[in-house]
Amino acid sequence: MNEATQNKKMLIMVPCYNEKDNVEKLCKALLALDTKADILFIDDNSPDGTGEIINNLSKTYDNIKAIHRPGKLGIGSAHKDGIRWTYEQGYETLITMDCDFTHSPEDIPLFLGSAKNYDIVIGSRHMRKDSLEGWNIMRRMLTILGHFATSFFLKMPYDATGSFRLYDLRRIPLRAFELIESNGYSFFFESLYVLNKNKFSIKEFPIILPPRTYGSSKMRMSDALRSLQFLGSIYWKNMTNKSKFMISNSSSYDKNECQEDWDVYWEEQKKSTGGFLYDSIAAFYRKFIIRRILNFFVKKYFRPKSRILHAGCGSGQVDEDIREIVNITGLDISPNALKVNEKFNQGKCQLVLGDIFTMPFPAKDMDGIYNLGVMEHFSESDIQKILKEFRRVLKDGGKLIIFWPPEFGLSVSFLKVVKFVLEKIFRRKNVKLHPDEITRIKSKKHAVGIFRDSGFKVIRYYFGPKDLFTYAVIVAEKNSRD
Secondary structure, rough: HHHHHHHOOOOOOOOOOEEEEOOHHHHHHHHHOOOOOEEEEEEEEOOOOHHHHHHHHHHHHHOOEEEEOOOOOHHHHHHHHHHHHHHOOOOOOEEEEOOOOOOOHHHHHHHHHHHOHHHHHEEEEEOOOOOOOOOOOHHHHHHHHHHHHHHHHOOOOOOOOOOEEEEEEEOOOHHHHHHOOOOOOHHHHHHHHHHHOOOOOOOEEEEEOOOOOOOOOOOHHHHHHHHHHHHHHHHHHHHHHHHHHHHOOOOOOOOOHHHHHHHHHHHOOOOHHHHHHHHHHHHHHHHHOOOHHHHHHHHHOOOOOHHHHEEOOOOOOOHHOOHHHOOEEEEEEOHHHHHHHHHHHHOOOOOEOOOOOOOOOOOOOOEEEEEOHHHHHHOOOHHHHHHHHHHHHHEEEEEEEEOEEEEEOOHHHHHHHHHHHHHHHHOOOOOOOOOOOOOEEHHHHHHHHHHHHHEEEEEEOOOHHOOOOOOOEEEEHHHHHO
């Protein structure tokens, strides 16, 4: 191992459940490697006393860390909690492995040697013929079937179902792992699929997998069936919504980055062919279509003269009529957007510079909130944060009106055609008509779930001809619970 590798801040993470016969032996074997790594054990309240052994080890060795969870919450859930903790503590390299000696500690220095030019190193059980010698026929068949299924459906040649891995966290952002939904064994192939889709470099290293030293396997046939079902779900999502697996700059929200992105958008909107064309199309929609349907919903759900927040107000061109009905406060993160808004609305709306994650308003300050074409630019985890902030600012019984592009909306399809024409016929390179749309609404059920999880009840969902099938219009009411 070279000196640069030795000096990295490294963590070895070991989830465990009922591993009293293995945990101390594994700990000593890892310490004997002299990698100067910290070791994190994650115990799910093992009834056999594993947690107590880990506590004793952490008292003896300064570099032994422990996370105790209240119960058996799933191997994928343990990995997600441990990975999040690893980023919070500032580690640069993370190695994950099992506690049962099926992953040999002696392979770790070899992993580190392979990691020099790669973002992820994974231990492969399929590169050597003798890798699974000693395993019973059922476990061997499950492993082979899992490899075939992930290779066929996810188009990954790697051993995607194993947990013996090394991650270079300097190059992989936390938001990559925040895209992962699975809390079970399917975490392993889902996480590798996300990393592979986002072009992180992956290196396989051949390992031999001996049978467990002590205890029995935690995986059951029901786990394998659920993993197969989840694999089908990933395959379908990739067919219908590939962006779901892609890391966005807006995920794990950074206020400064987001402000810079939108400032550039408003500053450069009319300087490029794509920007000018999109702005022309958007202006037409705002003036003749969107403004009319916004007027309809505002008049129906907001009381006259009530205090209403236009969150992510942009240019405010759609506010021309409703500013005479309700008192509008426009909020936007981009000073350039507010300059355009001020010019258009001529002081008839109060304008505030700020972001929708931490709005500069007291609790229960607004009678209502609306926005148009904002939510789709964020990941679902960030959308939950936004909606909870909306809920904080809304008065009890206050309402949201959210205009949210659906996956198969007319404008989405039309702009895809425009982009195709500009790039393929007019030979424009990398045309970007608008900031990335990460999360489009797929159905009423999708919308109801998102709003329910953040304390809102959807009272109307509209997708129809009033705006030429441009937006899904969602009206939601703040639940009374606090």
